[in-house]
Amino acid sequence: MALIVWLQALEPHALWHFVFALLSWCGDGPLYFLLFPLLYWRKAPAVAIRYGYVVGLAVLLLTVMKAQTTTLRPFLVAPDQVAFWPARLAGFSWFPSQDTLIDAYRHDPSFPSGHALCAAAVGLSLVAHTASVWGRAVLASLVVLIPLARLYLGVHYPIDVLAGSGLGVLVFLLTTHLRGDVLTRRLARWGVVGWPGRVLLAGLCTLGLGVLAKAAAVVFVSCLSYPVLLRALAPRIAAMAQGPDAAWRRANAVVGCLGVGGLLLAVAPLRHGGWLLSVPGTTLWVTLGSPLLVAHLRSPQGTPGRAGPSSTAERPARPDPV
Numbered sequence: 001m002a003l004i005v006w007l008q009a010l011e012p013h014a015l016w017h018f019v020f021a022l023l024s025w026c027g028d029g030p031l032y033f034l035l036f037p038l039l040y041w042r043k044a045p046a047v048a049i050r051y052g053y054v055v056g057l058a059v060l061l062l063t064v065m066k067a068q069t070t071t072l073r074p075f076l077v078a079p080d081q082v083a084f085w086p087a088r089l090a091g092f093s094w095f096p097s098q099d100t101l102i103d104a105y106r107h108d109p110s111f112p113s114g115h116a117l118c119a120a121a122v123g124l125s126l127v128a129h130t131a132s133v134w135g136r137a138v139l140a141s142l143v144v145l146i147p148l149a150r151l152y153l154g155v156h157y158p159i160d161v162l163a164g165s166g167l168g169v170l171v172f173l174l175t176t177h178l179r180g181d182v183l184t185r186r187l188a189r190w191g192v193v194g195w196p197g198r199v200l201l202a203g204l205c206t207l208g209l210g211v212l213a214k215a216a217a218v219v220f221v222s223c224l225s226y227p228v229l230l231r232a233l234a235p236r237i238a239a240m241a242q243g244p245d246a247a248w249r250r251a252n253a254v255v256g257c258l259g260v261g262g263l264l265l266a267v268a269p270l271r272h273g274g275w276l277l278s279v280p281g282t283t284l285w286v287t288l289g290s291p292l293l294v295a296h297l298r299s300p301q302g303t304p305g306r307a308g309p310s311s312t313a314e315r316p317a318r319p320d321p322v
Contacts, residue, residue: 004074004082007152016152021087023149026142027115028091029059030264032122033278037256037286041249045241047129048286049230051122054175056223056279058121060209060216061167062114067213071110075154076102082154093268105155113156113164116147120168125175218276225280233288240291248294256290 010016032055040048075084088095095101123143147161210217263281267274
């Protein structure tokens with residue numbers, strides 16, 4: 001508690017409040033969705049696909065952990081010591097009043113910090129794919145500053161952000177060392193072979209997560225749509241993954257971000273239900289919808305042009321779905 005009080009006493013208040021509120025917003029969910037089209041079209045499809053698994057596992061783990069605790073936020077436990085300073089804009093959701101925002105925090109446990117968990121998992125994942133020293137320094141600073149911002153705003157204890165950061169490191173390590181072919185072989189040893197076995201396993205996992213937390217089951221089903229779509233549409237996605245020039249990739253990055261932003265705005269009022277639409281919607285839009293639209297706009301006759309390479313020999317390999 002003393003660390004929170006010390007942070008909130010920093011001068012000038014207006015400047016620090018703006019900086020930490022902005023950092024906290026950077027750790028909200030919408031930014032992670034908007035990074036997907038940028039990574040897919042400006043970095044590499046394989047990097048973006050792996051990034052998607054990082055975010056999905058982080059959110060799933062967070063949802064399960066939140067359901068097991070009832071820790072109240074610091075500003076609720078000690079309102080005379082800790083001020084409540086979060087902005088009413090949370091992601092793309094706008095709370096109509098301060099009371100509704102406080103009520104939302106009252107029903108959301110403090111432990112662990114979701115901002116810290118996602119910042120660590122995503123930050124470390126991006127650092128691993130960033131060559132620039134300055135870029136790595138910025139990402140590493142965000143991994144530290146985003147949890148610090150949550151302390152400043154009075155919504156987390158130090159133990160919350162430490163635990164969240166530790167879980168984020170665990171998610172990063174799991175997604176870095178886990179490979180689809182290895183997982184498939186191990187599942188085959190346990191008798192999980194073909195689609196019937198996988199559907200049965202997915203059903204059992206959903207049921208088990210539903211016992212722990214209903215929200216976790218919703219998140220799991222939504223995240224499950226990600227590899228299913230990538231595998232089912234792999235040939236088409238691979239044909240679209242590499243355009244003819246840099247302008248094509250830039251256009252897809254912009255159109256992809258605009259589409260994802262519009263989708264997130266549309267599903268923001270649905271809260272957990274929005275995950276059921278946002279994950280498959282983002283996946284389909286970035287990998288197929290955006291390149292089809294860009295090809296249509298670039299075609300002089302107004303008909304979709306060929307999005308992929310001009311010959312079969314130049315066609316890129318199918319993206320690894322895991």
